[in-house]
Amino acid sequence: MTSAETRTERRRRMPRADRERQMMTIAEAVFSERGYAATSMDEIADRVGVSKPMIYEYFGSKEGLLVACIRQVRTELREVTAQAVIGARSPEEALRNGLVSFFRFTDDHRRSWELLLRTETAVVGPAAVAEIETARQEQIQLHIALFSAYMPNAEQRSLEAAAEILVGACERLSVWYVRHDDVTPEEAAEHIMRMTWFGLRSELEHPDDHGA
Amino acid sequence: MTSAETRTERRRRMPRADRERQMMTIAEAVFSERGYAATSMDEIADRVGVSKPMIYEYFGSKEGLLVACIRQVRTELREVTAQAVIGARSPEEALRNGLVSFFRFTDDHRRSWELLLRTETAVVGPAAVAEIETARQEQIQLHIALFSAYMPNAEQRSLEAAAEILVGACERLSVWYVRHDDVTPEEAAEHIMRMTWFGLRSELEHPDDHGA
DNA sequence: ATAGTAGGTTACTTCCAGTAGGGAACGGTA
DNA sequence: TACCGTTCCCTACTGGAAGTAACCTACTAT
The missing domain is CATH 1.10.357.10 (Tetracycline Repressor, domain 2)
Incomplete structure (x- = not known):
């Protein structure tokens, strides 16, 4: 389970529209539970299972999200x-x-x-x-x-x-x-x-x- | 005007209560004009004519202020x-x-x-x-x-x-x-x-x- | 004059929003 | 099948601002 792991656990690509919805759903949850100020973009990215620049790609900024x-x-x-x-x-x-x-x-x-x-x-x-x-x-x-x-x-x-x-x-x-x-x-x-x-x-x- | 300057331009010490009032007055102005998030503690410190740690000494944090x-x-x-x-x-x-x-x-x-x-x-x-x-x-x-x-x-x-x-x-x-x-x-x-x-x-x- | 304290500073650490500069998978075309 | 462009995605960084450690200096009382 050395390289098999990384290959099978590979996160799936997703069409933009779907990913955006997913990001918004998660962001809404995290923002409202922890508060906007106390939430970091890294955390949202983590929960989405994607890296931070993706969120910036789609929403431009934290405020944009x-x-x-x-x-x-x-x-x-x-x-x-x-x-x-x-x-x-x-x-x-x-x-x-x-x-x-x-x-x-x-x-x-x-x-x-x-x-x-x-x-x-x-x-x-x-x-x-x-x-x-x-x-x-x-x-x-x-x-x-x-x-x-x-x-x-x-x-x-x-x-x-x-x-x-x-x-x-x-x-x-x-x-x-x-x-x-x-x-x-x-x-x-x-x-x-x-x-x-x-x-x-x-x-x-x-x-x-x-x-x- | 080499050392005279630094000596005469020296900012005055001020009792704590006065300084606190001054800080609050200025903070209120800056916060409400530029918005809380967009205001930096350095800026307030500047306008007060004092260094940042003084504000932290008196108010503990930005939110405290x-x-x-x-x-x-x-x-x-x-x-x-x-x-x-x-x-x-x-x-x-x-x-x-x-x-x-x-x-x-x-x-x-x-x-x-x-x-x-x-x-x-x-x-x-x-x-x-x-x-x-x-x-x-x-x-x-x-x-x-x-x-x-x-x-x-x-x-x-x-x-x-x-x-x-x-x-x-x-x-x-x-x-x-x-x-x-x-x-x-x-x-x-x-x-x-x-x-x-x-x-x-x-x-x-x-x-x-x-x-x- | 001098010790103690209140008022003050410089120079740092840490954390996080935002970015540069790529890479890899997919769809179409030949 | 091999190629190529597009879409999706990543690692590794920069910069700025909150907050802090450690030290300094003017004033005050005795």
């Missing part, structure tokens, strides 16, 4: 939420459907979602920040489209502010949500609805006004 | 907002006062605030993340205390969720806010009030119900 991971999550999230709101019969229903699908998404893709949540802006450089900001903007645009369909008289600025608030609320509640295993996506969505749709005022005035 | 900066902002913010809500005569007033003071704070300490906003979690390591999370928790506790005073029958979990939502909303709206120079703190606070106090529903039903 991160951006690719984020972009994938972002795209999925956009499609899921956009799907969820179509066909709703009222603004309330549209909002609730969107929220439920959002929290379901964070459940189903917990690891990817944490990567996105935890990958904020200071350390990574402009590209990754921009990528996350794009994810938010996509959600914001979705909300604005939603709101303006039902509130055609509202000022543009108010719509923007409302959308930003909603996105911030979701982002933050999702952090709380992943810490509470016994909360369902529907319940999480309901918390947001109570606050942003019915308003805190209604809690004081008639604590059981809204459904469930 | 960052944490010190964040902690200061956090403390100020806590005091400002806590002050703002005392003496309010209704929950609505308390909430609005807190919000206005928050947005005023982001105006007055724009650079520090951006550092805190932009210093999220991926790259920096656990200590800095914890520090920022503490800042959020302080605001969350303040909100919970506020809510529970007026809504004694609500479930603890709902209070928590409401507080998280509010903090997320503020955090996100502050990003939007710093991009819009012509928005006042009062207007920003009002956007949050509309959403979280009156609720979106009220915008649809009677678009001009609430004040201004």
Whole structure:
């Protein structure tokens, strides 16, 4: 088992597209488990079973790799939420459907979602920040489209502010949500609805006004 | 001007407390202008006019320096907002006062605030993340205390969720806010009030119900 | 004047992102 | 089958920045 070993253990060549997917999967896992800063490219290369320059060949830089991971999550999230709101019969229903699908998404893709949540802006450089900001903007645009369909008289600025608030609320509640295993996506969505749709005022005035 | 130079240009010794403040001030500026990751300790040392080991002597690590900066902002913010809500005569007033003071704070300490906003979690390591999370928790506790005073029958979990939502909303709206120079703190606070106090529903039903 | 301490420095080590400069397997063509 | 270009892949390096060891110097109190 001297030379046979090296020959049989030889790592297989792989088409670029496959290798890229594999790299992204592993990178996502390692980044979100150990943290971006604490992860070295050598480690990812090791786990992939390939040498470091390959990753640079395909993704250009460490940040490039991160951006690719984020972009994938972002795209999925956009499609899921956009799907969820179509066909709703009222603004309330549209909002609730969107929220439920959002929290379901964070459940189903917990690891990817944490990567996105935890990958904020200071350390990574402009590209990754921009990528996350794009994810938010996509959600914001979705909300604005939603709101303006039902509130055609509202000022543009108010719509923007409302959308930003909603996105911030979701982002933050999702952090709380992943810490509470016994909360369902529907319940999480309901918390947001109570606050942003019915308003805190209604809690004081008639604590059981809204459904469930 | 051979030896005279080195003698007269000699940098002054400074008591530790003063030097620490100076280092933090400069670090805060450099971090927030160039970004944490892109800033080298040598550069900060240069600007301070001191050698790198001094910073390590006082703050232990690059992250330690960052944490010190964040902690200061956090403390100020806590005091400002806590002050703002005392003496309010209704929950609505308390909430609005807190919000206005928050947005005023982001105006007055724009650079520090951006550092805190932009210093999220991926790259920096656990200590800095914890520090920022503490800042959020302080605001969350303040909100919970506020809510529970007026809504004694609500479930603890709902209070928590409401507080998280509010903090997320503020955090996100502050990003939007710093991009819009012509928005006042009062207007920003009002956007949050509309959403979280009156609720979106009220915008649809009677678009001009609430004040201004 | 002098010993002790607080404030300060130079010159290093280590670690990691990123790169130069190849090599080997595969597909097509003759 | 032998050739050739392309795609996939490697070893071995460079450079820069975090962090440290070891030493120095100005001030302070007695």
